[in-house]
Structure formats: C-alpha cells, structure tokens
Amino acid sequence: MTGEQVTIVLANPRGFCAGVVRAIDIVERALEKFGPPVYVRHEIVHNRFVVESLECKGAIFVDELDEVPDGRPVIFSAHGVPKAVPAEAESRRMLYVDATCPLVSKVHREAERHYKDGLQIVMIGHRGHPEVIGTLGQLPEGSILLVEGAEEVAGLEVRDPARLAYVTQTTLSVDETAEVVQALQERFPKIRTPRKEDICYATTNRQQAVKDIAQSCEALLVVGAPNSSNSRRLVEVAQKLGCPFAALVQRAADIPWEALAGKTRVGLTAGASAPEVLVQEVIDAFRARHEVSIEYSSTPDEDVAFKLPRIVAKVTAAA
Structure with a gap:
C-alpha cells in the first residue's frame, strides 16, 4: 500500500462545536480558579481523548454526586442533567458549575413552557442518551413521551391529541427526525412545533x-x-x-x-x-x-460562541 x-x-x-468548546473551557478555568481536583459528573463531552487530557490537568470524572468530597467544586456535563442533580448539589451546599450546552438548555426551557401551558410533550431522541435523560428529568415523571423513530408514533398513547407539543434531542439525524416529525404531524395535526429547530x-x-x-x-x-x-x-x-x-x-x-x-x-x-x-x-x-x-470542501466556517458562566468567566483558561 x-x-x-x-x-x-x-x-x-x-x-x-461552540457548546463543546465552552464545556472544556469551563473545566479548565475551574481548575485554574479552584485548583485540582475539580470533579465532573459524567464525561464533560463524549470523547476519551478530551476526558483523559482534562484528567491529566486534575479533573476527576464521577458517575454521581455522592462520589464528590465535601468542599470540592463539581461541574455538570455539556449534555445537561435532570433537575434532581442541581437540587441534590444545593442540598449539600456544593459549589457547582453547569456546563450544559445553551442549545440543550433551550430545549429544557421549551419543554417547561409546554408543560406550563398544559400540553403533553413528545420528545424525539435516543433512549438512555445523557441529553435525553436530562431533558426528561426537567419535568415530573411521565410528562414527556419518548419516541426514537417514526414507526413508534402509531403506538403513542396520549391524553389529548389536540394538546401536544414536540421537542427533539439536539444531535439527531436531520433527515430521520424530519420523518418522525412528519409522522407526528400526520397523526396529530394540532401538535405544536418548536419555535426554532431543536437540532443544533x-x-x-x-x-x-x-x-x-x-x-x-x-x-x-x-x-x-x-x-x-x-x-x-x-x-x-x-x-x-x-x-x-x-x-x-x-x-x-x-x-x-x-x-x-x-x-x-x-x-x-x-x-x-x-x-x-x-x-x-x-x-x-x-x-x-x-x-x-x-x-x-468549501462550506463556510462557523463563528458561533457561547458565554461562560459568571463564576468562571473572568478566569484565564489553563494553557
């Protein structure tokens, strides 16, 4: 060869992407501000090279908050977390920094608005993915119905076909999601759509x-x-x-x-x-x-950037 x-x-x-850059920056700045170790709940982003690089700088990745010692800061991953996680951190008076991607947070807020409007929510996403777990955990259990593909739409059991809205995971196939949306709209013509596309x-x-x-x-x-x-x-x-x-x-x-x-x-x-x-x-x-x-290839470059949380915004990122 x-x-x-x-x-x-x-x-x-x-x-x-901008959300990943922001999440990594948050961990590096937290290490600079608080000194190692800084704890991170779950992989900050889904990449072992990135995770291991941050481990070398003093980040410790854990599955749950009970693995974080008192007095040390903890960071939530870019995928988002159920509301129960920051609630637990607050009950323990932990210092935490939320690195959830702003575009994932947008979906969370959207789901909350639909819930307050009395709508039942359908989420298009992959079962077990951290982002989906985080979004489902924004509302009381059972408030959001999850579908992975168009074939599941026919079996959905809803309270009121006229009082529905849908949201999606941000990292789905654009084309496959369009198929699921079409199936939802054909079965539930009054289903409310996102104000802006959820796929990032x-x-x-x-x-x-x-x-x-x-x-x-x-x-x-x-x-x-x-x-x-x-x-x-x-x-x-x-x-x-x-x-x-x-x-x-x-x-x-x-x-x-x-x-x-x-x-x-x-x-x-x-x-x-x-x-x-x-x-x-x-x-x-x-x-x-x-x-x-x-x-x-000649596709235009991206120029998106997201603001950092105030707690680390003024810290110089680690080299």
Whole structure:
C-alpha cells in the first residue's frame, strides 16, 4: 500500500462545536480558579481523548454526586442533567458549575413552557442518551413521551391529541427526525412545533458537510467516540447517501486499513466533540502509508460562541 496516491477530502465544518468548546473551557478555568481536583459528573463531552487530557490537568470524572468530597467544586456535563442533580448539589451546599450546552438548555426551557401551558410533550431522541435523560428529568415523571423513530408514533398513547407539543434531542439525524416529525404531524395535526429547530446548528452543519462530499468519495471516516450521538449520525448520513464505506474511528490506531485498500479518495470529518488534533493524527497516519493530497470542501466556517458562566468567566483558561 505504501506510496499509493490518496486524496483526503476534508469536510468543513467538522470537530468542536461552540457548546463543546465552552464545556472544556469551563473545566479548565475551574481548575485554574479552584485548583485540582475539580470533579465532573459524567464525561464533560463524549470523547476519551478530551476526558483523559482534562484528567491529566486534575479533573476527576464521577458517575454521581455522592462520589464528590465535601468542599470540592463539581461541574455538570455539556449534555445537561435532570433537575434532581442541581437540587441534590444545593442540598449539600456544593459549589457547582453547569456546563450544559445553551442549545440543550433551550430545549429544557421549551419543554417547561409546554408543560406550563398544559400540553403533553413528545420528545424525539435516543433512549438512555445523557441529553435525553436530562431533558426528561426537567419535568415530573411521565410528562414527556419518548419516541426514537417514526414507526413508534402509531403506538403513542396520549391524553389529548389536540394538546401536544414536540421537542427533539439536539444531535439527531436531520433527515430521520424530519420523518418522525412528519409522522407526528400526520397523526396529530394540532401538535405544536418548536419555535426554532431543536437540532443544533453544529449537528446540522456537520451532516450537511458530509452530504456535500460523501458521494464523491470511495470511503469516509468520522473521527469520534462510539458513544457520541452526533458522530454516529455522520456515519449514517454517509451510508444513506451511498458512500461505499463509512466508519467511526476514535484514533488513528482504529483506521480500518484493510477496508480502505485500493480506495484513493477518502472523506474525513469529525464529530462535534472530537478535537482537530485527532483529525491531524489520522492524516499523519495516511501520510505514513501513502502519498497524500488534501482537498478542502468549501462550506463556510462557523463563528458561533457561547458565554461562560459568571463564576468562571473572568478566569484565564489553563494553557
């Protein structure tokens, strides 16, 4: 294989979104302000490289608050948490910083508004995903009905078909979600829609970037973690567009070289929680085996940024 010419087509945008940048920044600034250790409930974002990098700086990741010693700060992950979690932190008088992505918080507020208006809520999302658990936990148990796919809509048992609203997980497939929404609207014509699309800009943009290059590539690799919803959706988007081979890789060591044998045009992107350094690592691995040329897609760059919580806003981020 060595010496063969391979063109890597880089999707744009790719990698870190504003919510991920903000969450990582919060942990680094908390370490700078309070000193290590700083505790983080669950993975701050779904990427082991990021988590391990923060561990090296003094972050300790735990499953629940009872693992956090008294007197140490704790940070909630970007995926959001049920209301019971900050309530528990307050009952223990813990110092906590909420790193929930503002676009996830928007969905939480939306669900609360619907609930106050007396509507029953349908959430489109993946069972067991931290973001879904967090959203369901904003309201009393049973207030939100969860559906994963259009095929589940027919079996929904609702209180009043005329008093419904829907929200969605922010990291879903744009096309599959549209199918679920269509099924909901066909069965429940009066269902209230979000004021603004719930699927976040970064998820939408990264899926569109894959659509722009997938059909011109013989294979496409997505740098991302297997528990990253938005990364897995990128693989699915490429597959549905007919890309002959698409796969998720966490690191260069995971590149499926046998499956890529003879393929001379390979698309490359990264999920919203995967750092650019891992994309470069994959490119370097190709260069160690092939003569590589890079082709850049022409999708516009993103310029979204989110404000930091006041408690860490004035702290210089750790280098």
